[in-house]
Amino acid sequence: MKRIVKYIIFALIGVLIIGTFVFLYKNSRPEKVEYQELEATLGDIHRTTVVTGKIAPRNEVNVKPQINGIIAELYKEAGQQVKEGEVIAKLRVIPDMNSLSSAQSRVRLAEINLKQAKTNYDREKSLYDKKLVSDEEYDQVLQAYNQAKEEQAAAQESLEVIRDGVSSRNTTGSSTLVRSTITGLILDIPVKVGNSVIQANTMNDGTTVATVANMSDLIFDGNIDETEVGSLVEGMPMVISIGALRDYSSEAALEYISPKAVENNGANQFEIKAALKTGSGHTIRSGYSANAEIVLETASQVLTIPESALEFDGDDTFVYKKNAEGGYERVQVQTGLSDGVDIEIKSGLNQGDKVRGPKIIKTEENEN
Numbered sequence: 001m002k003r004i005v006k007y008i009i010f011a012l013i014g015v016l017i018i019g020t021f022v023f024l025y026k027n028s029r030p031e032k033v034e035y036q037e038l039e040a041t042l043g044d045i046h047r048t049t050v051v052t053g054k055i056a057p058r059n060e061v062n063v064k065p066q067i068n069g070i071i072a073e074l075y076k077e078a079g080q081q082v083k084e085g086e087v088i089a090k091l092r093v094i095p096d097m098n099s100l101s102s103a104q105s106r107v108r109l110a111e112i113n114l115k116q117a118k119t120n121y122d123r124e125k126s127l128y129d130k131k132l133v134s135d136e137e138y139d140q141v142l143q144a145y146n147q148a149k150e151e152q153a154a155a156q157e158s159l160e161v162i163r164d165g166v167s168s169r170n171t172t173g174s175s176t177l178v179r180s181t182i183t184g185l186i187l188d189i190p191v192k193v194g195n196s197v198i199q200a201n202t203m204n205d206g207t208t209v210a211t212v213a214n215m216s217d218l219i220f221d222g223n224i225d226e227t228e229v230g231s232l233v234e235g236m237p238m239v240i241s242i243g244a245l246r247d248y249s250s251e252a253a254l255e256y257i258s259p260k261a262v263e264n265n266g267a268n269q270f271e272i273k274a275a276l277k278t279g280s281g282h283t284i285r286s287g288y289s290a291n292a293e294i295v296l297e298t299a300s301q302v303l304t305i306p307e308s309a310l311e312f313d314g315d316d317t318f319v320y321k322k323n324a325e326g327g328y329e330r331v332q333v334q335t336g337l338s339d340g341v342d343i344e345i346k347s348g349l350n351q352g353d354k355v356r357g358p359k360i361i362k363t364e365e366n367e368n
Contacts, residue, residue: 036357037322040349043304045337047297053222055242055276055288057213061182064206066175068198069093071191076210078188082180088189088210089178091197095162103159110152117148184214187286218276218284220252220292223262223269231296232257238274239293242284250277254294299337299344307343309355310335320356321349328356 069091076088124141127133161175180186188211191197200206220240224232236254258271274292276284310333311318317335320328333348349355 034360036360038306038309038355038357040303040305040345040351040353040355042301042351043342045299045302045304045339045342045344046295047337047339048293048295049224049228051222051224051272051292051294053220053272053290053292055218055284055286055290056221057184057187057215057286058217058219058275059182059184060187060211060213060286062208063088063178063180063210063212064208065091065178065197065199067091067093068095069176069196071193071195071197071209072176074189074191074193076186076189078186080186082184082186082210082212084180084183086180087177088180088186089191091176091178093163093176094196099162100159103155103162106155107152107159110148110155114148114152117145121145178209180210180212182212182214184212187211187213213286215284215286218286219255220274220276220290222272222290222292223264224272224294226261226268226270228296229257229270232272232294236294240274240276240290241293242288242290244288245282245284248282248284252276252292297337302336303345303349303351304342305345305349305355306357307338307341309357310343319349322354322356 071089072092073090074088075090076082076086082088121141121144124133124138128135128138189209190211191207191209195207197207197209198204220238232254234254234257238252238254240250240252242248252274254272254274256271256273261268261270263269272292305319309319311320311330316332318330318332321331323329331348334346336344336346338344
């Protein structure tokens with residue numbers, strides 16, 4: 001029994017040794033390398049670039065009040081259409097005390113001057129009726145009286161505008177009413193009833209009561225790198241796609257290239273703009289992120305091969321061309337335009353030539 005166990009142990013050891021030698025032998029054998037075979041064909045090459053940007057209205061304005069005050073009423077809200085001149089909000093006036101005091105002083109002075117001018121006029125008219133003064137003297141006094149009346153009316157109107165925001169002589173032009181300056185869609189109303197607002201002046205931009213834009217005239221606004229801007233010309237075709245609308249794309253034409261660069265993350269970039277076609281049944285909102293694909297260069301019906309077949313040696317470019325014996329020989333080629341996948345071959349190959357491509361990566365499925 002012991003002898004049988006000993007034979008079994010020796011047999012297992014022998015099998016293990018033989019298996020180890022077989023494994024090492026297989027691993028030491030050179031692996032056969034296989035390559036893809038590619039063909040030189042005629043085709044079109046397009047060098048394109050993709051510019052990121054956003055959708056924006058061409059004409060977007062901030063509507064601001066003409067006087068300082070407090071929002072008393074809001075007649076519109078974001079998302080509503082508004083016509084030019086339509087009232088968006090009404091203000092309650094908060095007059096500036098210095099301006100109010102000056103206006104009141106001007107009214108009092110105008111009333112004093114008017115009273116004196118009327119007295120002079122009444123006296124002069126009495127003498128004129130008796131033929132004791134000339135027409136010229138009478139006309140001068142009458143003119144002074146009319147000027148005093150006009151000055152008093154103007155001073156009173158100025159006081160009413162400062163105090164109430166509207167004059168009794170021009171109720172339709174009330175500055176307490178904030179009106180839209182264009183026809184379009186209200187994008188935003190950043191104020192609420194009770195908020196204080198101020199008019200624009202040399203020291204302040206003023207408070208925006210509403211932002212209004214014409215959403216039927218949209219543009220793509222993006223930035224392109226300085227290395228590619230030299231290939232652009234106004235009128236070049238573009239294809240605009242919007243991330244939020246997966247099935248949307250629109251052809252456009254480049255209409256603006258900024259003459260001045262802006263620095264963005266350490267790189268110089270130039271602003272570009274293109275008109276967007278909106279008659280597609282999609283609701284396009286201001287601020288959507290978008291991409292613009294621009295064809296920078298085109299080569300039509302040229303000899304091409306996949307760029308993965310190239311081999312570089314210094315400044316020279318080579319491919320491995322299949323010869324009559326079925327092997328591959330290294331030949332130098334001159335390349336042209338590339339789209340990142342295929343590349344133009346200007347010399348060194350002919351149509352139909354076979355070239356060696358990348359290695360074929362073996363998987364368990366390939367082996368089976």
